[in-house]
Amino acid sequence: MSSDIDTRATTTGHLERPVIHQTSLLRQSLAITRRNLIHIKRMPEMLMDVTIQPVMFVALFAYVFGGSIAVSAAAGYREWLLAGIMAQTIAFASFVVAVGLTADIDKGIVDRMRSLPIRTSSILVGRSLSSLIHSSIGIVVMSLTGLVIGWRLRGSFIDALGGYALLLLWGFAMIWLGILVGSAMRSVEAVQGVMFTTIFPLTFLSNAFAPSENMSPVLRTLAEWNPISSLVQAVRELWGNTGPAPDGSALPLQHPVVATLLWIALLTAVFAPLSIRTFRRRTEK
Amino acid sequence: MEKRAVGDPGYGRAMTATPAAGAPAIEAVDLVKHFGETVAVDGVSFSVPTGTVLGMLGPNGAGKTTTVRMMTTLTRPTSGTGRVAGHDVAREPDAVRRAMGLTGQAATVDELLTGRENLRLIGSLYGLDRATIKRQSDDLLERFSLTDAGDRVVKTYSGGMRRRLDLAVSLVATPPVLFLDEPTTGLDPRSRVELWEVLRELVGDGTTLLLTTQYLEEADQLADRIVVVDRGRIIAEGTPLELKDASGKAALVVTVSRPDDLDAAEGMLRGISDEVHVDRAARSLTAPAEGLRDVTRAAALFEGSEIELDDLGLQRPSLDDVFLHLTGHRAEEPTDDGLEEVSA
Numbered sequence: 001m002s003s004d005i006d007t008r009a010t011t012t013g014h015l016e017r018p019v020i021h022q023t024s025l026l027r028q029s030l031a032i033t034r035r036n037l038i039h040i041k042r043m044p045e046m047l048m049d050v051t052i053q054p055v056m057f058v059a060l061f062a063y064v065f066g067g068s069i070a071v072s073a074a075a076g077y078r079e080w081l082l083a084g085i086m087a088q089t090i091a092f093a094s095f096v097v098a099v100g101l102t103a104d105i106d107k108g109i110v111d112r113m114r115s116l117p118i119r120t121s122s123i124l125v126g127r128s129l130s131s132l133i134h135s136s137i138g139i140v141v142m143s144l145t146g147l148v149i150g151w152r153l154r155g156s157f158i159d160a161l162g163g164y165a166l167l168l169l170w171g172f173a174m175i176w177l178g179i180l181v182g183s184a185m186r187s188v189e190a191v192q193g194v195m196f197t198t199i200f201p202l203t204f205l206s207n208a209f210a211p212s213e214n215m216s217p218v219l220r221t222l223a224e225w226n227p228i229s230s231l232v233q234a235v236r237e238l239w240g241n242t243g244p245a246p247d248g249s250a251l252p253l254q255h256p257v258v259a260t261l262l263w264i265a266l267l268t269a270v271f272a273p274l275s276i277r278t279f280r281r282r283t284e285k
Numbered sequence: 286m287e288k289r290a291v292g293d294p295g296y297g298r299a300m301t302a303t304p305a306a307g308a309p310a311i312e313a314v315d316l317v318k319h320f321g322e323t324v325a326v327d328g329v330s331f332s333v334p335t336g337t338v339l340g341m342l343g344p345n346g347a348g349k350t351t352t353v354r355m356m357t358t359l360t361r362p363t364s365g366t367g368r369v370a371g372h373d374v375a376r377e378p379d380a381v382r383r384a385m386g387l388t389g390q391a392a393t394v395d396e397l398l399t400g401r402e403n404l405r406l407i408g409s410l411y412g413l414d415r416a417t418i419k420r421q422s423d424d425l426l427e428r429f430s431l432t433d434a435g436d437r438v439v440k441t442y443s444g445g446m447r448r449r450l451d452l453a454v455s456l457v458a459t460p461p462v463l464f465l466d467e468p469t470t471g472l473d474p475r476s477r478v479e480l481w482e483v484l485r486e487l488v489g490d491g492t493t494l495l496l497t498t499q500y501l502e503e504a505d506q507l508a509d510r511i512v513v514v515d516r517g518r519i520i521a522e523g524t525p526l527e528l529k530d531a532s533g534k535a536a537l538v539v540t541v542s543r544p545d546d547l548d549a550a551e552g553m554l555r556g557i558s559d560e561v562h563v564d565r566a567a568r569s570l571t572a573p574a575e576g577l578r579d580v581t582r583a584a585a586l587f588e589g590s591e592i593e594l595d596d597l598g599l600q601r602p603s604l605d606d607v608f609l610h611l612t613g614h615r616a617e618e619p620t621d622d623g624l625e626e627v628s629a
């Protein structure tokens with residue numbers, strides 16, 4: 001069909017009408033993930049929240065406050081601290097999702113994608129996958145930082161993997177929260193405001209940075225029922241960075257792995273339908 | 286070979302039924318959209334035959350964007366039906382999405398991606414293979430004079446370049462139906478004229494176009510038919526010419542070569558109309574006219590006379606006059622109690 005090629009050679013020639021193929025949700029999601037990862041490549045400072053910021057927290061807590069926080073862990077506060085900071089970093093996965101989604105809705109990118117013959121869910125799946133990759137970079141950076149300051153994996157290999165798996169599952173649950181906040185807020189600034197004023201206090205009111213045993217009774221109860229505490233306790237135990245929670249701790253801390261899995265299931269069950277509804281309400285009008 | 290030129294008799298898509306010959310490519314019947322108490326679109330109907338351009342003209346808040354959002358499956362009509370390439374927008378959104386492209390009000394290209402990466406992202410979401418995406422991208426970048434900028438991050442593009450890329454991205458899969466929501470808003474006059482050229486080419490290639498605009502000139506330049514919308518309703522419809530005729534006030538304008546002929550010319554024109562206005566400085570005469578028939582009559586009169594003419598023609602009212610005539614307010618002014626346009 002040389003005539004086709006000839007007409008294409010001039011700018012006034014006919015446009016080609018390519019055949020549109022139905023693609024899978026996975027392929028669509030990966031295309032969107034790829035695009036989000038190009039963003040990170042073009043703006044590496046987007047990774048600050050999973051690199052410089054947690055390393056700063058490690059330095060701050062390990063070397064500034066560390067001396068005045070007594071823990072029962074054999075290897076000392078620095079080793080004990082690491083799982084806490086990792087949990088906080090992963091909780092911020094929701095932040096990454098929310099900011100990205102709000103920006104895409106705001107700039108009309110979501111509308112553009114919804115006008116294409118793709119599954120709308122691929123927008124959210126793609127956003128979630130890139131967020132998990134984003135968080136994983138944080139986990140690697142944290143692990144390396146930990147190794148430098150004396151943190152070690154002291155449990156079995158399987159348990160160690162279990163700890164990492166719990167962190168990623170937690171990140172998955174947090175994504176739904178991110179979609180909810182990202183769909184509900186009108187601007188990136190609003191998202192930042194909401195996230196900083198909720199996630200930060202939530203992670204501090206837990207055993208992430210200081211043992212809950214030393215808190216006042218009311219705070220201690222709140223902290224020990226905080227889902228983040230279950231996660232941190234579970235990861236610490238799986239990595240051999242602490243012993244079992246002391247007697248008198250709240251029930252979730254006595255069985256932290258099961259409690260964490262239940263929390264993840266509960267958070268997903270609540271936030272997944274809520275976030276999808278909010279996303280549709282926001283974008284389909 | 287999987288590709289086909291638009292003009293080919295075999296024109297059609299693998300997964301979309303080709304609309305029957307003569308069937309409208311875009312059709313709306315009694316479209317209504319409520320947002321809570323607010324009625325954004327209040328019973329809009331129109332039909333766009335394949336290969337033609339419909340201009341939807343109206344001020345901010347008239348309901349243009351909401352209509353486009355309903356026709357492009359982004360929001361469901363409260364009532365009424367929309368069809369694109371024969372597919373119902375509410376019941377077969379996927380088939381509609383395969384048949385149409387949308388360029389929204391804001392340039393929805395990704396600023397952190399290069400022009401090529403933007404094209405590639407949308408191309409791969411359409412399920413096009415790599416080679417096709419590459420070919421289409423090369424062709425589109427060239428068409429839109431973006432070849433040199435193709436590998437640059439969009440953040441560095443000018444407003445006009447962004448708009449052109451935005452349109453190029455909508456054309457990656459060469460949809461037979463294209464919706465453009467205020468495609469040239471915010472563009473400088475030169476970029477606007479350039480974009481018009483590209484749109485004319487697309488239509489020449491058989492693409493059906495629905496474009497909304499606040500610019501009367503734009504509708505006049507591009508559209509075969511125009512619907513004028515105001516406060517969620519269509520208040521007038523027709524070809525640009527019909528709309529201008531409807532508001533009357535066309536004028537016959539004659540310019541004579543020699544100033545001495547002005548009086549004689551005036552006398553001749555009196556045979557056609559009683560009110561002849563003479564502008565001596567411009568050597569021209571103006572008289573109200575019914576239409577082209579008066580031009581022909583005048584031409585015949587002058588043909589048999591000694592008077593030499595520089596120009597003879599019909600001056601039609603601008604669409605701006607039309608809008609003022611129809612609505613009582615100018616198109617550029619937002620209506621006082623106008624509805625908030627739902628932006629993308």
